[in-house]
Amino acid sequence: MPPQTPIPIPLFASTQLNLLHEEHAAEVSSSKLASTAATVSPSTRRTLQATGYALTGLILSQCRTGLGGRVVGEFAPDPAVASEESRAADGTPRLGSHGIRVGDVVRVSDVAGAGKKVGKDKDKEKEKDAEKGVEGVVTRTGDRAVWITFGRQGGGGMSKEDDEAVEELWGKKVWAIKLANDVTYRRMRQTMEKMLDTEACGPVEFTDPTLNDSQKEAIQFALASRDIALIHGPPGTGKTHTLIELILQLVQRRKRVLVCGPSNVSVDNIVERLAPKKVPVVRIGHPARLLPSVLEHSLEVLTQTSDAGGIVKDIRKEIDDKQASIRKTRSGRERRGIYDDLKLLRKEFRERESKCVDNLVRESSVVLATLHGAGGHQLKNQKFDVVIIDEASQALEAQCWIPLLGAEKVVLAGDHLQLPPTVKSTGQNPKDQTSKGTEEKTGNNTDTETLKGVSLEHTLFDRLLALHGTGVKRMLTTQYRMHEKIMRFPSDELYEGKLMASDAVKARLLIDLPYEVEGTDDTQEPLVFWDTQGGDFPEKAEDEISKKGALLGDSKSNEMEAMVVARHVDHLIDAGIRPESIAVITPYNGQLALLSRMLREKYAGLELGSVDGFQGREKEAVVVSLVRSNAEHEVGFLGEKRRLNVAMTRPKRHLCICGDSETISHGSSFLKHWMDFLEENADLRYPDAGDLL
Numbered sequence: 001m002p003p004q005t006p007i008p009i010p011l012f013a014s015t016q017l018n019l020l021h022e023e024h025a026a027e028v029s030s031s032k033l034a035s036t037a038a039t040v041s042p043s044t045r046r047t048l049q050a051t052g053y054a055l056t057g058l059i060l061s062q063c064r065t066g067l068g069g070r071v072v073g074e075f076a077p078d079p080a081v082a083s084e085e086s087r088a089a090d091g092t093p094r095l096g097s098h099g100i101r102v103g104d105v106v107r108v109s110d111v112a113g114a115g116k117k118v119g120k121d122k123d124k125e126k127e128k129d130a131e132k133g134v135e136g137v138v139t140r141t142g143d144r145a146v147w148i149t150f151g152r153q154g155g156g157g158m159s160k161e162d163d164e165a166v167e168e169l170w171g172k173k174v175w176a177i178k179l180a181n182d183v184t185y186r187r188m189r190q191t192m193e194k195m196l197d198t199e200a201c202g203p204v205e206f207t208d209p210t211l212n213d214s215q216k217e218a219i220q221f222a223l224a225s226r227d228i229a230l231i232h233g234p235p236g237t238g239k240t241h242t243l244i245e246l247i248l249q250l251v252q253r254r255k256r257v258l259v260c261g262p263s264n265v266s267v268d269n270i271v272e273r274l275a276p277k278k279v280p281v282v283r284i285g286h287p288a289r290l291l292p293s294v295l296e297h298s299l300e301v302l303t304q305t306s307d308a309g310g311i312v313k314d315i316r317k318e319i320d321d322k323q324a325s326i327r328k329t330r331s332g333r334e335r336r337g338i339y340d341d342l343k344l345l346r347k348e349f350r351e352r353e354s355k356c357v358d359n360l361v362r363e364s365s366v367v368l369a370t371l372h373g374a375g376g377h378q379l380k381n382q383k384f385d386v387v388i389i390d391e392a393s394q395a396l397e398a399q400c401w402i403p404l405l406g407a408e409k410v411v412l413a414g415d416h417l418q419l420p421p422t423v424k425s426t427g428q429n430p431k432d433q434t435s436k437g438t439e440e441k442t443g444n445n446t447d448t449e450t451l452k453g454v455s456l457e458h459t460l461f462d463r464l465l466a467l468h469g470t471g472v473k474r475m476l477t478t479q480y481r482m483h484e485k486i487m488r489f490p491s492d493e494l495y496e497g498k499l500m501a502s503d504a505v506k507a508r509l510l511i512d513l514p515y516e517v518e519g520t521d522d523t524q525e526p527l528v529f530w531d532t533q534g535g536d537f538p539e540k541a542e543d544e545i546s547k548k549g550a551l552l553g554d555s556k557s558n559e560m561e562a563m564v565v566a567r568h569v570d571h572l573i574d575a576g577i578r579p580e581s582i583a584v585i586t587p588y589n590g591q592l593a594l595l596s597r598m599l600r601e602k603y604a605g606l607e608l609g610s611v612d613g614f615q616g617r618e619k620e621a622v623v624v625s626l627v628r629s630n631a632e633h634e635v636g637f638l639g640e641k642r643r644l645n646v647a648m649t650r651p652k653r654h655l656c657i658c659g660d661s662e663t664i665s666h667g668s669s670f671l672k673h674w675m676d677f678l679e680e681n682a683d684l685r686y687p688d689a690g691d692l693l
């Protein structure tokens, strides 16, 4: 696949089909007008001419017999109605501008009776007469005439009726109107449908009975697509779950699949879930970086353990023995001889190993690697029918192209409404860099987004969506993580209200956890908002220092708000919630440092992290500290809705937001909606600054 992706054929074909349908409908409506020609007034006929549908004010000036015995009629402007301006210098009338072209199917009929008011029955008769007209194909157009060939399209010559109908036209004022060209339309449609006849994925027998409808549809869509399919998986909707079934379906269809992800964890996650399905898989990558649970599938381990690895094992032993024999040899000449042997053995070893690796990879229908790893020597010259990229909206576009070059078809799974890959300053055009702190730069602020108009944060997933529209993707719509109330806002605001909470999770509360939890205001409430508005919880600018002591830029913190967070955590823990079921997240490193000082030692197991770092994770209860509270109503990179989306979609049973609604609601319309939503739907609480101190 070249880097500049051409429009995928199915998409092209389906778009063309839609356009053809519209075109055909327009043509049909104009031909309907033709069938009511008797009631078409001269002015309507002129309008039809002006819009390219008709040619009026004609007379039949000549007739001759053309190929196949068909009659070719020459139609010239009626000299009686042609205006002075429309005449040539010698006085011959000209046709004037019109939209009738060679190849158009037209009906030529008598204009007599047009525009006359007649009784209902007579009206119908006139319509019938007019319908009689005669159909033909425009075979030539000129300045002073058009030539229309009559007779059936597709062979058969002239019928008696056609002959008579043409005969009738002599001496009459006639007009020609374009008809819906059914033959041409049908041919074009058939061609487009053939292009759409993707791989005829046929009925799919799903191996996993738990798949929901949107997951099944996404799988069918991906199987049927010829070159590109995007699977859009909002938080907790089972992207990976869906990909596993897709891989199994592809294997059943004897397709060779390369599965990639931006990180080792993302790839291992799939290996782990695929392995129990008894599909032979090979995981490429350094064993030291793989999860222990997937090691047995690693290429390096397989080279030693599989049958194919036997030939390598033998020679390895020979090398070891030779090496040992060096020590026992005194004679220099003998030693040199052994060294020579060793050299040859090592060469042989490398050759055998590379052959073994090659065979192992070649024989496995599912190969897994990170995007980066897919560029390694093991996959050189390997061809795959389908490349699947999980977490594609977390990967840089350039990375995605590593496995894609040479791929026939790609399936990308991701969610472009969560955060894109983190791009440090190295990825940015120096001209675009501002004096702002690092945190504000890694966000998607408009001033940091561009790299001479191109942003590294703009992923392939984004680009394909922008290029081809939503027709190229299918969205998974049932989520298996959040309580219904936690899901509501992100669903309505970002996912067109299409998310549904599965029955298993939609009403789950902390109090229902499988260990003893006390029923409190918090453990029985999925959504809490501690609103710090009023100016008593002001933010503070903080220098952010790197581990090596360098000044990275400024961050923000909010000590009073941190106390609200800490108190909420205290309450959760007092009610029996285990620290490991809780996460405290914040977009600002300054605040994270502060919260860590307050909570890390107090509650071992409690997770503290940045919003960005928590993407892809989940917890039973999540407390979010928004930090920003200032008279200027500045919200910094809280303005990035994908960051807020990540923050608010991490919890399963309880989400607690701490922030200043006054400052935050001024940040963007998204933030305003969110604050309004929380005010109406959350358990709204106002902390007392005096109480906390």
Ligand SMILES: Nc1ncnc2c1ncn2[C@@H]1O[C@H](COP(=O)(O)OP(=O)(O)OP(=O)(O)O)[C@@H](O)[C@H]1O
Pocket (backbone or CB within 6 Å): 210, 211, 212, 215, 233, 234, 235, 236, 237, 238, 239, 240, 241, 242, 480, 481, 616, 617
């Ligand atoms: N059809 C289903 N029926 C029941 N549970 C499901 C179904 N699909 C997914 N799940 C569950 O939903 C959870 C999330 O699934 P998975 O890890 O595949 O989602 P994901 O979209 O890759 O996750 P993330 O949102 O973290 O990217 C898992 O616990 C999985 O078992």
